[in-house]
Amino acid sequence: MERVLDAIKGKAEQTEIFEVSTQIVPVHFEANRLKQIQSKEITSVALRIFKDGRVGFAFGRGVDDVKNLIDMAVETAPFGPSANFEFPSLSDYPDVAVFDSEIPILTMEQMVELGKQLIAKVREHTPELLCDVEVTKGVSSVHLVNSQGGEARWDKSLFSINLEGVLMKGTDMLFVGDSDSSCRFFTDIDILANRIITQLELAKSKAATSTKQLPIIFTPRGVASVLLAPLMLAFSGKAVLEGTSWLKGKLGERVFDSKLTIRDDATLPYRPGSCPCDGEGIPSQRIPLIAKGEVANFLYDLQTAALSAKKSTGSGRRSGDRPPAPNISSVVIEAGEDRFEDMVKDMKEGLIVEQLMGAEQGNLLSGDFSGNVLLGYKVANGNIVGRVKDTMVSGNVYQVLKEIIGVGNEARWVDGIFLVPHLYCPRLSVVTRT
């Protein structure tokens, strides 16, 4: 890195180098059998410069040629945005635990064993289930340096297990699945296995529903994929600045149900979204997004903050070969007081939605969504009576979250980055084949 800083001297006003070395080992099981073991050793360097008052950016993966990288950044600078901010000088970072020394020494054999155990446990319940499982470990070293004296360096580990199962009867397919991930090694696969067994159990029989407005309980997975993913786009300071966020101009307003409190938290120990600082060297923080239904904050990186006359919230996240942009770390919906069982009991007729297929394809900016129930259950007179199929659920995220009947009393991690409870919503449009 020093090499790059030296080589670029005199060619740029400010320079930032972000280097990541990663080793990942994914172990794949296909159709219940161990299929493939992979290893990936990748080093990448992202270079951001200010030249003649503009930002240039280049990214290299496996590239030794420093000169080429600098040339690319210099080439892009005349077309880049105005350099309206400064790279941060050295600062104190919070102590955020994201590394587990057990993970580097974890062997492929141990990972294979865990995968086998998980498949065996789930198939003990349903022998005909075909499981694809991925057990992954990863270790990365991150090093950030800039010309203003800023420097950050941390190691991060990751361990995750993911199961996707399909059960076929004729052309009828049932898809179940779930995952767990953490920066810490874990061997307790029972929680994951039991969640999948519950799905299989609830989906055992089929139930018909009708085309009308119905109350819906979103499970934590349902909340994360259907509601939270589009909602988070609206909290990007960039979307607010551009005017494409539905929440623009609504800071401090009560837009959501007062039972709803959501925060972004990059300081949670051992979460895959956590780190001591963001991709620009700004210390990690806990940022309230919705406080009792009120819009509390938006997420900013350095550039968007400067354009919006705000301060960076430490949300400059890097994804692949892209420059930093405001994004979430871990999102936490505060748990409420309602037990899932009581929500179900309260329903005369309604649905429980675990997964909607295609919900992310709609006009996300407006909050409209519409998806096919890939995994969901019918509730009749307070009882879960079976799985629903051939059914479309549609709504609008902002309308749905404006009025909630209940917030679950237990939150759980979904996809490693969303800590969410069940949400009980009064009415959504349900369309089914007649």
Added chain:
Amino acid sequence: MREQFTDILSKYNADYVEIRFEQNQTTQISYRGGKLEEVSRTCSSGGNIRALVKGGWGFACFNSADKLDDYVELAVKQAKLACGEGFTLPSKEPVMDIVEVLVKDNAADTPLVKKKQLFDEYNDIMLTSPQIQDSRIGYQDVNRKVIFANSEGSYIEQDKPDLTLRVTAIARRNGEIQQAGLSLGSVGDFSAIENLHDEVKEVAKRAAALLHAPQVKGDEYTVVLDPIIAGVFAHEAFGHLSEADFVYQNEPLQQVMVLGKRFGGKHLNIVDDATITGLRGSYRYDDEGMPATKTYLIHEGVLVGRLHSRETAARMGEKPTGNARAINYLFPPIVRMTNTFIEPGGTSFEEMLGEIKDGVYVRDWYGGTTSLEMFTFSAGEAYMIRDGKLAELLRPVVLTGNVFVTLGNIDAIGNDLGMNQGGGCGKGGQSPLPVSNGSPHIRIRHCVIGGR
């Protein structure tokens, strides 16, 4: 380089070993918030070794080829750990070839100034249109050179240039936000995305018009699909189901996907063809060094073929089709589509509409996805059809259905094939892979549309 690879690959005790080495150069340009947001350049070089031992695969991916022997050793060790029931890959005659793709107006050589000039024009057109609040342009060109060699002695060098452009106009009024877009692509040819000023103007008009459009009432409708979204349907609804890696270990699905089984009317023909010149899904050899083919999936309504890697073909006792593709060297090749389309039939668009009393005409796409059995796809533009005529514009709609039922519900196929080059396919964490989809207009009975 060829000697070096052959030497290393043949040294180890594995059934099969291959290496892929790759160099990429990418230029990305994005406009957001009404202005040029960023221009970035990326270069990447690296490779992988894939080894097969008794049906188990090892895959070692690296940036630096200095320790090539170590990576081969690692991949073989992984394969041995994963090995199982003693499957062997039928051997194949080695291929030696160098494939250069001649691009008329190579985007990688087009100066940034010229690219910016064009996108500035498109951006201005959108922003000066009534009610357009914001615009987005996402452009990417990739210059990709891939070297492939395997332990059978094959050695192939291929150029794989690619280019995509997505233009989006965003309209906003009283808290309502609507958007409309245009997706295009080419095999690295920059001229393919020039002179689209009229189309871009239409996109802006459409986004503004959506602000005043009503939402469709969720229900079952007779639906007419334009070539773009019908192509997405061919890809999502049937293409993925034809990928043999979903089928070869799934016995119940094998019984559903038996060759010779009827899935649609006699007028239905669905093809995947990687051999057509100038389409984004085309290539000479796939990422296992197998020659590209044209494969009929459905012929006259009957299932006649599926897409294979070397392994799935061998395991199912069918002919390999050359459909193993990897998005880049970070991933192993898996079974993928190339250019997938419904062949044209004989019905004109007017005839198709003429018989519909109450239906929906859908155009363009946001996206599509499939669970194999069920599919959903989102149309960017929709109109009511009343008494055989196009009526009012609707908000974008999401269509869903059961593949097996829906294929049989296609009751008319148009005479106007169109290929869409703007797509990208995602599978197994590898996205977006360059593909193209196409179809003539088609009509589907009893299609569920979500809505309020």
